[in-house]
Amino acid sequence: MSRSARVGILGGTLDPIHQGHVEAALASRRAFALDEVRVVPSRVPPHRPAQPVASQYHRFAMASLAVNGLAGFVASDDELQAPGPSYTADTLERLHRNGLEASQIYFISGADAFAEIATWRRYPEVLELAQFIVVSRPGHPVTALPERLPHLAARMRRAGSAIAVPDQPSIFLLDAPTPDVSSTAIRERLRTGRPVTGLVPAAVERHIIQHGLYAAGVPADQLHGQN
Ligand code: ATP
Numbered sequence: 001m002s003r004s005a006r007v008g009i010l011g012g013t014l015d016p017i018h019q020g021h022v023e024a025a026l027a028s029r030r031a032f033a034l035d036e037v038r039v040v041p042s043r044v045p046p047h048r049p050a051q052p053v054a055s056q057y058h059r060f061a062m063a064s065l066a067v068n069g070l071a072g073f074v075a076s077d078d079e080l081q082a083p084g085p086s087y088t089a090d091t092l093e094r095l096h097r098n099g100l101e102a103s104q105i106y107f108i109s110g111a112d113a114f115a116e117i118a119t120w121r122r123y124p125e126v127l128e129l130a131q132f133i134v135v136s137r138p139g140h141p142v143t144a145l146p147e148r149l150p151h152l153a154a155r156m157r158r159a160g161s162a163i164a165v166p167d168q169p170s171i172f173l174l175d176a177p178t179p180d181v182s183s184t185a186i187r188e189r190l191r192t193g194r195p196v197t198g199l200v201p202a203a204v205e206r207h208i209i210q211h212g213l214y215a216a217g218v219p220a221d222q223l224h225g226q227n
């Protein structure tokens with residue numbers, strides 16, 4: 001990967017990955033001419049509260065299916081391979097060790113997630129490790145962020161203004177029309193037997209149905225009668 005390549009990172013539990021994730025990543029890729037976007041399911045070790053419903057194997061499989069055929073997109077098992085819970089700061093530092101500079105890395109997050117940045121591990125240092133693209137999400141406009149995070153307002157700039165990067169990594173606000181969908185809503189639809197057509201990529205929908213993921217009474221880890 002050359003020194004000038006721009007790499008987008010879209011992380012999350014991705015339980016499951018859906019069109020909101022895909023559209024946020026596509027809009028980021030277009031707006032910032034990203035050469036590559038890596039979709040990175042996060043690791044949640046077994047003893048942690050708030051366990052994902054689908055196993056990390058299924059979450060990675062669905063991420064792979066979602067990017068299949070999308071030019072410039074890859075699914076990355078980087079966080080699943082690392083020990084412990086996934087923290088963005090650690091992920092970004094691993095990318096640095098692998099030769100990427102902060103100015104090349106574009107960490108993509110939704111406005112709802114970024115609004116909680118002060119609670120992230122190693123805040124505020126984490127902001128020095130990459131450029132951040134914050135994408136609007138229905139109910140979470142990026143225009144609300146400077147007021148919500150006044151101490152960071154000076155570092156925020158609207159996407160489309162100067163993409164050229166000053167000495168310090170920036171927080172780019174990207175107002176993009178992403179669909180009003182969440183993994184929580186998708187899991188609830190599936191639990192109650194409703195279709196998710198159009199809410200997730202078609203290949204992901206087939207995978208979910210084929211493996212009975214998120215259906216009521218069939219936890220993914222009991223498919224073979226264990227536990
Ligand atoms: P859950 O309901 O389980 O929290 P989610 O839909 O929020 O799921 P996450 O895996 O939590 O999905 O999100 C990963 C990242 O993708 C976060 O930064 C989140 O803000 C962003 N994101 C998710 N959905 C959208 C969307 N529709 N538009 C823009 N960003 C989104």
Ligand code: MG
């Ligand atoms: Mg979420």
